[in-house]
Amino acid sequence: MAPWPAPPPPPPPPPPLAAPPPPGALAKGPPARKLLFMCTLSLSVTYLCYSLLGGSGSLQFPLALQEPPGAAAEPPPSLPPPSLPPPPVRLGAPSQPPAPRPDNASRVEPPEPPEQPAAPGADGWGLASGGGGAGGAWLRTPPAPSEMGTAQSALLERDAQESSTTDEELSGRRAANGSSERGGAASTPDYGEKKLPQALIIGVKKGGTRALLEAIRVHPDVRAVGVEPHFFDRNYEKGLEWYRNVMPKTVDGQITMEKTPSYFVTNEAPKRIHSMAKDIKLIVVVRNPVTRAISDYTQTLSKKPEIPTFEVLAFKNRTLGLIDASWSAIRIGIYALHLESWLQYFPLSQILFVSGERLIVDPAGEMAKVQDFLGLTRVVTEKHFYFNKTKGFPCLKKPEDSSAPRCLGKSKGRTHPRIDPDVIHRLRKFYKPFNMMFYQMTGQDFQWEQEEGDK
Numbered sequence: 001m002a003p004w005p006a007p008p009p010p011p012p013p014p015p016p017l018a019a020p021p022p023p024g025a026l027a028k029g030p031p032a033r034k035l036l037f038m039c040t041l042s043l044s045v046t047y048l049c050y051s052l053l054g055g056s057g058s059l060q061f062p063l064a065l066q067e068p069p070g071a072a073a074e075p076p077p078s079l080p081p082p083s084l085p086p087p088p089v090r091l092g093a094p095s096q097p098p099a100p101r102p103d104n105a106s107r108v109e110p111p112e113p114p115e116q117p118a119a120p121g122a123d124g125w126g127l128a129s130g131g132g133g134a135g136g137a138w139l140r141t142p143p144a145p146s147e148m149g150t151a152q153s154a155l156l157e158r159d160a161q162e163s164s165t166t167d168e169e170l171s172g173r174r175a176a177n178g179s180s181e182r183g184g185a186a187s188t189p190d191y192g193e194k195k196l197p198q199a200l201i202i203g204v205k206k207g208g209t210r211a212l213l214e215a216i217r218v219h220p221d222v223r224a225v226g227v228e229p230h231f232f233d234r235n236y237e238k239g240l241e242w243y244r245n246v247m248p249k250t251v252d253g254q255i256t257m258e259k260t261p262s263y264f265v266t267n268e269a270p271k272r273i274h275s276m277a278k279d280i281k282l283i284v285v286v287r288n289p290v291t292r293a294i295s296d297y298t299q300t301l302s303k304k305p306e307i308p309t310f311e312v313l314a315f316k317n318r319t320l321g322l323i324d325a326s327w328s329a330i331r332i333g334i335y336a337l338h339l340e341s342w343l344q345y346f347p348l349s350q351i352l353f354v355s356g357e358r359l360i361v362d363p364a365g366e367m368a369k370v371q372d373f374l375g376l377t378r379v380v381t382e383k384h385f386y387f388n389k390t391k392g393f394p395c396l397k398k399p400e401d402s403s404a405p406r407c408l409g410k411s412k413g414r415t416h417p418r419i420d421p422d423v424i425h426r427l428r429k430f431y432k433p434f435n436m437m438f439y440q441m442t443g444q445d446f447q448w449e450q451e452e453g454d455k
């Protein structure tokens, strides 16, 4: 294993509010941080402006964003006049500057066993089976308005608690795979030490996080917990000792990892993670937000077939073209806004953005970047993957203790319902300025605007 790189210096405090740059100033190339700050500030203000246009809504995303039918995609409006009050809730912005490392011992509860035994391969790579998706095109009748209100609130309620990989999926996979699958905590030898993670896959839900985790677990210098601990969102009160106890044992030179995709959109997560380990490495698998939203919806639909159609849920008012950004399936994909809160605590150099699309077409290429980022030697390479035609995805050729090839389970790579192309078009236009901002913030062009289809 390559030596763990020295932790980068702590991020500078968020820059003070500044006056908007004169027109064209950005094009003249101001310092990168200033540019980034101006961009993100502009985004937040954009969001506020959209919000003021839209009406009522949830706390985090108060309002729907309006996109009149046929309107040309436009970049976010420029900064507001100085008299405009600041956004009451700035998405993801921490309420305080980074806190000093807490005294863990002072708030630790007696450790208890993990809720889920950190089952290796839980929902991970199983033997390739036929299909890989549930059903074909899903044509559904929109519900009556009264029905819809109830269905939508039930959905939103569920959204708040839903795991990206659900417990049913996990237990299903465990049953299907048996309990002796490779990798992870359960197959970790009974020596070594449980450590807090040094790297996290923090998102995004439906981005390809499971595929990434399972691939990196092939590396002998990585140990990862199979289930999603949800420590920094749902289980934080249980304390760091609980969290440590969830982790697999590691020996010197091994990295401890976990993935919980909801961290990326949890307001408190950046601060909490920073207070645990400011030099932690963060990985975000991102995917075209339109496809991601459909994938998210598809997952919910598979559990709750009675929910309204995607087309119904995507709009606050379809005639007016009001996109419902309070719906989590849509909100999660506004990556630039979520990233802004992470950048308050972590430098960009500590965050790796993996393309969910490339993870499918070139898994080895993306894994090379991941291993470099983690300071690992490139052990996981082309020779570990093959494309499984039945599954329609790359699968692992040969996990470390088995000669059988493995694909991810049926909950990964579901067949998406057919979505009205006009709705997809409108969503693309909705996301475009946020995507542009995200490319600027990360310095990477994920080329989502060039994709034609949904998948």
Ligand SMILES: Nc1ncnc2c1ncn2[C@@H]1O[C@H](COP(=O)(O)OS(=O)(=O)O)[C@@H](OP(=O)(O)O)[C@H]1O
Binding pocket: 163, 164, 165, 166, 204, 205, 206, 207, 208, 209, 210, 211, 261, 294, 295, 296, 298, 356, 359, 360, 393, 394, 395, 407, 408, 411, 412, 413, 414
């Ligand atoms: N190798 C491989 N096999 C199967 N699926 C793959 C793979 N690589 C990426 N993907 C894509 O991963 C999507 C699921 O993302 P996540 O694992 O992040 O989902 S979750 O948030 O943990 O539920 C899943 O989304 P859907 O296709 O919408 O089901 C896949 O497109």
